[in-house]
Amino acid sequence: MKPRPPTLTSIPSLLSVLQNEWDALALETYTLKQHLSQLRQELAAALYHNDAATRVIARITKERDEARNALSKVSLQDRRAAAPGSNANGDAMQVDGQGLSSALVAKVDATQQR
Numbered sequence: 001m002k003p004r005p006p007t008l009t010s011i012p013s014l015l016s017v018l019q020n021e022w023d024a025l026a027l028e029t030y031t032l033k034q035h036l037s038q039l040r041q042e043l044a045a046a047l048y049h050n051d052a053a054t055r056v057i058a059r060i061t062k063e064r065d066e067a068r069n070a071l072s073k074v075s076l077q078d079r080r081a082a083a084p085g086s087n088a089n090g091d092a093m094q095v096d097g098q099g100l101s102s103a104l105v106a107k108v109d110a111t112q113q114r
Contacts, residue, residue, distance in 0.1 A: 071108065071111065071112055072112070074108075
């Protein structure tokens with residue numbers, strides 16, 4: 001057996017060693033609680049950013065789908081109006097006297113093909 005160190009032979013020195021160990025454990029616990037609090041804040045911020053990004057992606061996807069749907073309806077209506085005999089009474093509605101420019105038509109067609 002190893003002999004006891006001289007610092008642990010008396011009650012006051014033993015109490016001093018126990019007090020030092022207690023202080024070290026208290027300091028370690030305090031440090032761990034601070035670290036935990038910081039990590040919780042970082043996690044909350046990351047979750048908030050993730051949720052916001054998910055909402056933006058969902059909104060943009062919805063807008064894209066609505067735009068594609070509207071574009072397909074516009075294209076179908078343009079084709080029906082251009083077809084001869086598509087209007088039974090010959091009552092064509094005048095919306096605008098101007099047609100779409102060729103550059104705009106080409107852009108719409110390219111977007112629709114994607």
